[in-house]
Amino acid sequence: MKKFTKAALAAAVSVFMLVGCSNQEAANNEGSTGEKVTLTVWHNWTGQDAKSVTMRKLLADFQTAHPEVTLEDEGLPTDGLKTRLRTVAAADEMPDLFVMWPDAMTKEFQKGDLLQPINEFLDSKPEWRDNFIPNALDGYTIDDNIYSVPMNLAPTSFIFYNKLLFDQYKVAIPKTWDELMTAIDTFNKNDIIPIALGNKTNWVAQSTIFSTLADRVTGSDWFLKAVNQDGAKFTDPEFVKALTVLQDLGKAKAFQDGFNGIDETQMMQLYFQGKSAMVIDGGWALANLVSNAPKEVLDNTHITIIPSITGGKGDAGSTAGVVGTGLGISKKLTGAKKDAAMELLYALSGPDGQQATLDSSTLISYNLELDPSKANPLFVELHELMKNVKISPVYDAKLSSAAVEVTNNGLQELLMGGKPEDIAKKIQDAQAKALGK
Template sequence: MATRRGATIVILILMSGLLAALAAGCGIGTYTPPQPAGGRQQTVRLTLLHNWTGQDAKAIAMRRILNEFRTAHPDVRLEDVGLPTDVLKVRLRTLAAADEMPDLFVMWPGSMTTDFVKGGLLQPVNDLLDGKPEWRDRFIPHAFDGFTVNGGIYSVPMNLAPTSILYYNQELFDRYGVKVPETWEEMQTAVRIFNEHRIIPIALGNKANWVVQSTIFSTLADRVTGSDWFMKAVNQKGARFTDPPFIDALKLLQNFGKTGAFPADFNLLDDYQMMQLFFDGKAAMFFNGGWATSYIVQNMPKEALAHTHVGIMPSIAGGKGEARSVSGVVGTGLGVNKRLEGAEREAALDLFYALSGPEGQKATLDSSTLTSYDLEPDRTKANPLFLELYDLIGSVKLSPVYDVSLSLSATEAINSGLQEVLLGGNVYKIAQQLQDTQAAAMSK
């Protein structure tokens, strides 16, 4: 990304599905809250629903901004509720169905944004962006695409989310004479050797069922099918999820699971337990989004952190996808309730800007979290692992994430289907279920 304008990132922001986020980090920057616009004379009540609940640097930075906003805006009574990401997604859909959305809420680009706009739940923020062109124009190209519906921009990204980063313990690779895998054959060799030494090759916690899809399969499948085929299948124009390339991708994942690549109880572990296996030196690798770097640098023992590095999914011979790519998307943004007007809307946009504006973006970057904003990390202060990630993402392309591209119903089908795949399920049946679900969604 190195000044984002010059980076080689190609962002394919796709209009369907969901994503998930994690965070943690180091050295959080200082945030200077804006002063209340217009000197509101009466107390304004503002509600916010978010997922900044963890003890990671990103969440800590966002919560600090909320507290500083309260101090700087005594005329605003801010009531915020934080929920874990998976719970938040479900809660948002429930509140949307009941038309009881909070004033501001963390939401995802793609289908969630589109659905909420169609449901009359959101209002655009074009006026806020146009009134601050020096802020608007520093976002990376296409950053607003996933939040744009019929010309209206309904949010801005608060981070950048590559979803398939390979985290590995170099000390374990050196101890057992294993090469960090760059090809699929080398990955299979690494799995075999680590199993021989009773080291879990790849930690995995798929209890929430999105982890395999987002952090492993989105990139693995793209290596096999290529992005063009996938988008045709998403749009049901010229490709189907029962086509041979997709079947091959499912079989590749299933056979990989049979080699003992993952812990036997992977469907009972969550993503934090997955990372703990790695922290404890019981696993040599794990896949997770770039957001995990923030959690790692905040919580991993220093001696283990010193041996941790980042890479990407190995290349797959004969595949039609880009070898130097990872699945990814711009990150979450804040939705503004369509009902807000007057002093309430003014207060909401003040908070929107505090969290998503230049200072909020800097706080995000300083918490070892990538941004979709043109910012450079301070290399004298940033954690070395985050700098590795930052430089890595500047050298690869971003390919589609399944749960940001597919319909909500199809996302649920692929998430549960991949659990079955790794348990030995019929790949043809699972592919047909995905095909039928996506075709039905596209016909509506």
């Protein structure tokens, strides 16, 4: 009887230990499939700005919370990422997840059968799906299939200006094109760079300056017709005028010498060092300013939009932009890898990810309230400005890849003295060929 009791007791202890271990294992794997998977992730969060630091932390937090998932993430500068994505797309060798842009890029990747729709996953979380700002998902939607959601809001064209320098030289904050030209002249006479520009990677002048400047001249309706090659062409007089206006800025020495030889980071350094009175950049520059600008420069920086152009057809209260980059998911993913990829998408662009992005002084396409007491004053200024600014199309989101490249190279050529009519024809030919027209 004693032996039986000891045996029973030993068995009971063994069962208890097994149950305990099983419960602990279940707790450790809660929310995961338990199947080990590896995901490759390509992104452009490479800098030390608050946004990039935040996104890299979200990736690290996801890895910690999901030990069954191994993330192999690779960061590339924006222009390098775009080029590499299009290269691997041509070979059908996409990474598992990748930062991508709405409209043109999404359409090209979807046409190549490279993307995974996220409708089913998005519909499973209606409280997330239904909280984006109006039309936020349009640039990622094709034939009722949604291929991503925006992780930020990306107006591309603001004038960041150092009010200390404007006050020192008694320059008015430009509200008209004539006032801008007067400011440029005054700063040049006082050996201050009027507008720092870093156009080495060739998208900067197009995205941050020309998209808004051209819209001021042509209006958005004309541009969208030209994009579709339906009732407008890039050789039309209004577009040639827009190119001429940009060239006139260059001739007036609005930008420092060698602007095609430095990049966006070096451009911002000129502003941080107080060598330039202005810099024209997208809303994303805020995270860099807040993190890296010297206090004196940051405290005296304010924001406005490119001024109106006399006789222009565009909305003077707008700025070019898109709803923001999203995370594309490869069409090839299935099973546990697909499930893990969807969870990472949610971690980066769900409510917590959107809040973290907002807290990094980055605009979002999601309905969250900003707490002014916790935000940098300059970001509060930008956030308030956006309440009254409309978004107009940005060229590299609407044009074909071929036409974007021709436009970017053409603007470099234009600012070095190229003929506006010749560059307009190159852009027209590239877009028409891409559309088969």
